Amino acid sequence: MEHLNFLLNPLLGGLIIGIAASLMLFMNGRIAGISGILNGFIYSFSKRAPRDYKVDRPWRFSLICGLISGGFVLFLLSPILFENQSGRSPITIALGGLLVGFGTVMAGGCTSGHGVCGISRLSIRSIVATVTFITIGILTVAIFGGNFQ
Amino acid sequence: MKKQITLQSVNSFFVGFIFAIGLGLAGMTEPHKIISFLDLKNWNPSLILVMIGAISFHALFYPLIRKRPFPMLDAHWHVPNRKEITARLIIGSSLFGMGWGLSGFCPGPALASLPASILSGKHEAILFVATMCLGMILFNSIEHKIGLKK
Numbered sequence: 001m002e003h004l005n006f007l008l009n010p011l012l013g014g015l016i017i018g019i020a021a022s023l024m025l026f027m028n029g030r031i032a033g034i035s036g037i038l039n040g041f042i043y044s045f046s047k048r049a050p051r052d053y054k055v056d057r058p059w060r061f062s063l064i065c066g067l068i069s070g071g072f073v074l075f076l077l078s079p080i081l082f083e084n085q086s087g088r089s090p091i092t093i094a095l096g097g098l099l100v101g102f103g104t105v106m107a108g109g110c111t112s113g114h115g116v117c118g119i120s121r122l123s124i125r126s127i128v129a130t131v132t133f134i135t136i137g138i139l140t141v142a143i144f145g146g147n148f149q
Numbered sequence: 150m151k152k153q154i155t156l157q158s159v160n161s162f163f164v165g166f167i168f169a170i171g172l173g174l175a176g177m178t179e180p181h182k183i184i185s186f187l188d189l190k191n192w193n194p195s196l197i198l199v200m201i202g203a204i205s206f207h208a209l210f211y212p213l214i215r216k217r218p219f220p221m222l223d224a225h226w227h228v229p230n231r232k233e234i235t236a237r238l239i240i241g242s243s244l245f246g247m248g249w250g251l252s253g254f255c256p257g258p259a260l261a262s263l264p265a266s267i268l269s270g271k272h273e274a275i276l277f278v279a280t281m282c283l284g285m286i287l288f289n290s291i292e293h294k295i296g297l298k299k
């Protein structure tokens with residue numbers, strides 16, 4: 001029974017993410033790329049941002065609120081889902097955040113944008129991006145070390 | 150269908166919410182699991198199963214949805230069609246991969262983890278999201294100066 005959950009939960013969770021992505025495309029006509037959506041929201045406050053960004057602020061803000069709200073409900077229903085932290089030092093996590101923020105905007109996407117949506121539509125850029133960030137992620141853990149118990 | 154801003158926002162909230170539920174069920178809100186996926190010595194395949202689940206569904210529906218002339222709530226599709234592999238794509242993805250391997254977080258799960266982080270006193274997600282936003286702002290501010298092709 002344990003093995004079934006081990007395989008089924010990620011697959012089902014993934015399916016739900018796929019549904020979310022398809023809904024975003026069908027209704028809004030957009031890629032459910034979290035880094036792009038978050039950065040689009042942030043950039044809308046910049047003086048250099050074209051008017052489009054301000055017009056798009058509401059739906060971006062809504063999606064972010066939805067994500068956070070979903071996370072809140074998850075925490076209420078099953079706090080154990082957030083138990084296993086990485087054990088990394090604050091400096092490592094802070095650096096990680098900087099690199100992720102900088103890198104995802106530079107690359108034009110992350111695991112949701114390139115990984116799920118891009119690969120689903122057979123975008124060669126997204127396939128290359130995904131292979132790259134997974135490979136470098138593996139290398140980083142190999143050099144820096146895995147989880148600390 | 151013409152642009153319907155309010156309904157777009159309603160749908161977006163819903164999409165974000167469902168996305169978070171999917172992440173939670175998939176176990177992707179535990180940085181520990183992400184790092185284990187990237188750790189070939191203590192491998193946890195969860196992440197690849199999540200992607201298989203997501204892509205299996207979305208890849209099936211993507212072409213069907215795109216057959217329509219426009220989405221339900223807007224007058225145009227907003228899907229990029231760049232095809233060139235650029236230095237910017239590779240370097241950006243590498244930097245992202247590095248940050249991901251260091252922290253075990255990527256944008257979606259980190260945002261979904263914010264309430265838990267605030268309420269349980271485990272501050273990893275808050276810290277990550279703060280510096281992630283800083284990183285984004287930083288790139289935005291230098292983007293026009295470096296002039297790299299997207």
